[in-house]
Amino acid sequence: MKPLLEARNLTTMLRSRQAAGRGGAGVVTAVDNVSLKVGAGRALAIVGESGSGKSITCLSMLGLLPSNGRLVEGEVLFKGRDLARMSQDELQKVRGREIGMILQDAMTSLNPLFTIGDQVAEVFRYHQNITDRATLKRKCIEVLEKVKIPAAEERLNSYPFQFSGGMRQRVSIAINIALSPDLLICDEPTTALDVTVQLQILNLLRDLQREQNMAIVFVTHDLHLAAQFCDDVAIMYGGRIVESGPIGDVFERPVHPYTVGLLQAVPALAAYDRRLAAIPGQQPTLANLPQGCRFQPRCKFAVAQCSTQYPDWFEWNEGERRVACWLTEQRLGAYDTRVPAGPRRSAEALQEVSR
Ligand SMILES: Nc1ncnc2c1ncn2[C@@H]1O[C@H](COP(=O)(O)OP(=O)(O)O)[C@@H](O)[C@H]1O
Ligand SMILES: [Mg+2]
Structure with missing residues (x-):
């Protein structure tokens, strides 16, 4: 399998108060020599207890580390290019267009001050330079319908607080798949939602994955969801991957x-x-x-x-x-x-x- 995304030997350090005063300069290694592969159109689960480094691994790959973090070693090969060596400008074009990302808390990923329509339209404005209002509106409705938001046209002028958690998560999925990315990174995308809504969102993601032949990195601590939803799995512990492979084989x-x-x-x-x-x-x-x-x-x-x-x-x-x-x-x-x-x-x- 020629991977779509291949991380090689990622090592990420964080400056942390936890580590200060322990002889070092207050630096910990949150991601230690992590390698993983995602095949085109396949779903990889990253699984491990809270604090094992799943989120920091994803943020390292996307160039989105917090200001106290630094990727000190490793490559992130995506379609032949190394994301770890791209400038923030270049990365910003890849993110959103070729790689989407969905984070746990949809309330914080949407801006409370802008309407749903404005936030979805921003993707087309920023990445495709579309300014024509009618075109933007049509594209927004199209993508909101794709994530199965009922009465999409009427919802364009709503604000995030007028949506339920599940609906907000659908909007952030819409924003992230609007440009048909090859890869979607989902970090605990349904943890804050109740069980039935969780399954609806995951089914939606799976349908989109098939329709658009999109690869997915799915971060979760829920092995059951991972087993239902993913092809491959990487198990993380203490900042390292300890076991990986096709999920059926690893779980059996x-x-x-x-x-x-x-x-x-x-x-x-x-x-x-x-x-x-x-x-x-x-x-x-x-x-x-x-x-x-x-x-x-x-x-x-x-x-x-x-x-x-x-x-x-x-x-x-x-x-x-x-x-x-x-x-x-x-x-x-x-x-x-x-x-x-x-x-x-x-x-x-x-x-x-x-x-
Ligand atoms: N911004 C940060 N500053 C310092 N330490 C952090 C920060 N974010 C996460 N950590 C630490 O890095 C480790 C890995 O965190 P994280 O990747 O969020 O774990 P997971 O997503 O698996 O729950 C944890 O020990 C956590 O406390
Ligand atoms: Mg996390």
């Missing part, structure tokens, strides 16, 4: 103990006859990362090597599957002897391996 045959732990904490994905189990312990703070594997203090399989040396990548299926865990071979071996086929069997095997 998780190898990293952190991935296994996450799956067991989710009702619909946990092995059927097993009680839900939260992963004991907490994610380390960036100012206080453990030696070696970052998950090691919480890992029930950890051996001596895990606390001294960060694990090398272990790759198989021509690099499609990757895991950073010293015990990969052993854990994979357990699957090979115990998992012939079928979800029921693999659920049992998952219990075996994680025992």
Whole structure:
């Protein structure tokens, strides 16, 4: 697969008060050597507990880091160009036109002082230099209808506060897909919404993805949504990716103990006859990362090597599957002897391996 977007070895530092006074200059590494790929028209989920670095990874790729953050290493290859080496002017043209982004809180991504129509029209004004009012109006209605806003024409003069959360999120989707981008980055786009609205929004995103052959990066802590919605997954922990691959394979045959732990904490994905189990312990703070594997203090399989040396990548299926865990071979071996086929069997095997 030739990826549409490929991030290589992204490393992002943040100046932080948390880290100040700990010997360094108050700098933490929020994204550490992160590599990921998104194929054209495919959806990649980035999954991990809150604080694992998912948002900072996305912002690093888009050149939108907060003022205390800096991408210190890595490439962000998008259609052959390196976004990490573009000027803000160039990036601003790519964002919106070729890459859309949808953030968690639609209330803050829309300006409360402008009408919905004005904010959608701005995309066409800025990127396509369209000034003719009738054309702008027609284009706005078209794109609002595409995201299934009822009575679109009448809503053009409404303000964001007159819309429900779900409707506001539809408007920000409209703004971001208006120019048919090749890639849409969605950072927890539905977390603030209730469950039925969540599903409506995700179905909408999936329809748009298919219609426009758009690739999606979908950041979520919800494994169930990721499984329903995405083709590939990257699991993040403590600023690093610990496991990645096609989502069906990763969720059926998780190898990293952190991935296994996450799956067991989710009702619909946990092995059927097993009680839900939260992963004991907490994610380390960036100012206080453990030696070696970052998950090691919480890992029930950890051996001596895990606390001294960060694990090398272990790759198989021509690099499609990757895991950073010293015990990969052993854990994979357990699957090979115990998992012939079928979800029921693999659920049992998952219990075996994680025992
Ligand atoms: N603006 C910021 N300044 C300092 N630290 C930050 C900032 N934003 C996030 N962080 C820290 O960076 C880490 C990763 O954050 P984030 O990417 O937002 O996590 P996630 O999206 O996975 O919940 C966290 O430890 C968080 O506290
Ligand atoms: Mg986040």
